[in-house]
Amino acid sequence: MAAAHRHAPLALSAREGGDLHSSPQRQAFEICRGVIAGPLPTAAEIPEHGTLLTARWPHREMHEVIPALPVHTIGAYYGVPSPRVWHCGHLRLAGVGRPGTVAVVPADWGGYWDIDQGSSLSYVMLSDARLQAFAAPLSRGRRVELLPRVGEPDAIGAHILRALGRLAGRPDRAKRLLVEQALDLLCTHLMRVHSSLGQPAARSPARGLPAWQLRRVTGYMAERLGEDVGLDELAELISLSRSHFCTAFRHATGVTPHAWLTRLRLERAQEMLRDPRMRIIDVGLAVGYQTPSAFTAAFRRFTGTSPSAYRRQI
Structure with missing residues (x-):
């Protein structure tokens, strides 16, 4: 938002000239070509802030692997409810994409997607460097991990993402400051609701589970749905006490292990x-x-x- 950046280009159409492989955000956009049902949407990039926004685009039904993207991808859903399941290693996430819910695919997380009903989404593709730089004052130097979400109810996050999608669809350099402020608001919301940082340390010293621990525990659950799975058993998987595990799991996912x-x-x-x-x-x-x-x-x-x-x- 400094004056030096005020005249940098805001919009880049994915079908216009330029090297689509010159930034991680554009690489991610290119990888996503195959999931689009229709023409490529307008994409607006702020290169020095490591961010690319997309207007609303229709996703097709699909049952296939989407490779890991080099950026964090955060999306808002539109239209009819769209059940979807994401298999990433032993982790299985399922949800229903509908207005008022969001998706979060952390950088370097690929996997197999089952989507029976196509739907529309708009995305913010955010470089990890941008996320960590924003989080540094809040995390006191600790690395922050985004948590995977599929059809996660989040009215505030969805509202911010949809506003950014509208701005990407109507590129205008005069809106540059508005876009940057909305992105900062989105990052703040991600830190608070969808990251390992959880709540500020002053309010709660508890930390969520790191991504690898979350994958291990939820994968273990998914493989034993017909069995009795106890809290002590889950906590032992990642060498935590029962009480610490329950608190950390809730901070990481927003729900209890039982839920x-x-x-x-x-x-x-x-x-x-x-x-x-x-x-x-x-x-x-x-x-x-x-x-x-x-x-x-x-x-x-x-x-x-x-x-x-x-x-x-x-």
Whole structure:
């Protein structure tokens, strides 16, 4: 936002001239070509701030690997609800992209995506150098990791991202200061809600789990949905005490380990109910519910309907 940058170019159309491989942000934009259903969207770049914004673009349905991108990619959803599952190593994240939710794909995180319903998103592609420089005064020199999100409810973050998407779609040098201030606001929000930094140390000394620990624990859960998985067992995986693990997990994900495991179980149950050959009682047993009544009650709380009614709607 210094005066020296005030006249730097704001907008770059992805179909105009220039080397698309000259910055990590443009490389990421180029990699994403294959997921776009339609013409490339307008992209606005602020090179010296390591940031590229995109206007809203339609994503197609897909079931394939998206390679790791060299930048953090943060997106807001538009349009109809779009269930999606992201497999990254042993980590499985699932959610429903809809207005008011966001996606966060940290730099160097690739994986296999299952998206049955195409939808529209707009993105901010943020270099790690930009993120760490912004976070430095808050983190006291500690490295900050963004946490992966898929269809994560976040009305504030979605509102900021959609505003930046509109600015990218109508490039105007006069809006440069507004864009930079909105990006700073987004970074502040990411630090507070979607990063290992969690809340400022003055308010809470607890820290979230590092990304590798989160992947290990959630992957372990996903592989044992039909088993009893205890807190001591999960904490031992990453050599933490039970109380420290519970606090750190909640800071990293925003939910308790029990809530995370329950969501994994019921999302898997939804997938299994799509197979008409499977009895509902067997689906419940496969995801850890020993009685039909317990499975039905949990499923209804999660989806708003019973397993049998859900199957009829498919």
